[in-house]
Amino acid sequence: MEITGYEATIDETIRLRLMDLGFTTGNLVECLRRVPLSGPRVFEIAGSVFALEKEVASLVVVKKKEPV
């Protein structure tokens, strides 16, 4: 999945934090797994792995990467 931006409702603090971690527009992100019982989700991005709680993850807007 390719990151296209953030939801308009996102808190500035969270946005900056996510950007520092590599969740920037144009980067590719992959959801590796979901922890059972609506726990955090695990993402791979730019060679690192992060767990984000569902509410935070849903603030990042993605689209399917077009096959080149």
Add this chain to the structure above:
Amino acid sequence: MSERRQILLIGKPNTGKSLLFNRWSGLNQKVANFAGATVEVAKGEWGSFDLLDFPGAYSLRAVTPEEEVAVEQFKSILATKNVHAVICILDATQLERSLTFGLQLLEIVNASSVPVLFALNMYDDILKNKLSIDIRGLEKDLNAPVVAISARTGLGLEELKNRVFDDRLQDLRNKADKPTTLLSAQELNYKWGFKSDVLLKRLKKIDSIFLSGFFGALLFFAIMFVIFQSIFTWAVPLMDLTEDLIGGMGGWISDFIPLGFAKDFFDDAIVSGIGTFVVFVPQIFILTLIIGLLEDSGYLSRVAVICHRPLRFFGLSGKSFIPFLSGHACAIPAIYATRMIDSHRVRLATILTIPLISCSARLPIYSLFVVALFPREQVWGIFSVQGIAFFCLYLFGYITAMVVSAVITRVGSKNKKSQNPFIIELPAYRLPILKPLFRRSLKSAWNFLSQAGPIIFVTSVVIWALGYFPNGKGELETSWLSSLGHFIQPALDPLGLDWKFGVAILTSFIAREVFVSTLGTLNGIESAEEDVSSLANSLTSGGLTFASGIALLVFYSIALQCVSTLAIIKRETKSTKIPLILFLSYTGLAYLLAVLAYAILA
């Protein structure tokens, strides 16, 4: 001013910064003191320089107030003109993210005239996986020295050292073109880094077990059970040994003191006063070691991920779990363990509720009353009634902790939205390196001794004096303490207890374990701690009712009767008000619920 010149180490968490710091500075470490600092900077000696280790930060963009303080502090140290160089640690296995941090650092450092070096750590991992990073290319684009190193194997450390002490480094100071680049971290990584996800293969494979639904949960419970067992079984012999050592040494010195006040003061105030806090040292050491092992192996962040959802409901986070688990051994190392919680609010809620988790000091009291109140019978052949009673007591502690946390976090925050979202990095699984871990554990044990020790010691001496005077013969029955016991008798009536329990409760405000020995003294039973059943018998034959016993258990599972814990809370929250309010409200709550329990049962 003959101040030594400084070298600053800075980098993201999990980049091996502390390992490098430990390698260079050896045992000569202390916390560097800077005016108004809230961030702890470790200071070590490296040759003729001072090496300063800044705590790992994900970003140098000051977003939260705490980060702002940290960044301001960093800037003010740079401005002292006493800094020889800044070494920025980058993680070679995560080049893009490291460079994001590195570029932010350049922005800050370029405002001063301090040269920057980049140490590309974990390069052994890159070589092992037959990858490569173009170091010279990076150097050219960043316009600053870059050295490939491995703090783990020692690779490249000589070169880094030479570059730091190289005279040419200082030329950079005066150069007009500062290290900078027009490229972004993403572009730099694309240009000079490797394009492969081979490094994450192992992590994904291990996580597919540890974070899977069924096996993940099974392994989680197995690991937590082992930890729980080890903090009790490994620490107990060491604690006994410590007690014996102090007792033995005290006894040896005591033989040289003539009978009378001086001897009593030495035996009962000094020796037992020291004993009350030194016994915690082995547990603090072992817990710090275990948590360090979990952290360095990479599993700790998985624990936080697994536990996050259920704990969030109560206003806590997945990162609160390990402190709670540690709290079963002792609240003090548990409160130290909350340092890994990055959200200030969650950390405070965790610290405030840790004292409700049944710690090992409550164990002797629980055993005494469980033995006195419950029959030695089995239900359904496998569960003992006494065992179930123990379990319920532990459960009661958890329930109270969760309720209190839910209440304070909901009332305390105006903003209902999650202010500190749960975001955690899952680092690669690595084999922990023992030497720095041992060092860290020793350091935390020493911190406890030097910082909490004096407060605990003074309080113990005061309580001893109350029990010793005015008759000066050490007879508890006629002391000020006993008068106090009689004085609070009206408060004990709603619990159906007499003044003896009052005295025992009062003395146990130093530390809970004193309760059993005081009751033993008052009931004429020597060494009550070893002989719980005879004290239990004399209590029940002395007229202790079931309702009063339960009321006492309720009281002890909630009341914050531990000077050590209060001292640590004061230190960690940097507030005198918080431990004071906490002490009063938990004691009040404990009393109210105890009265309620007695009223229902009697």
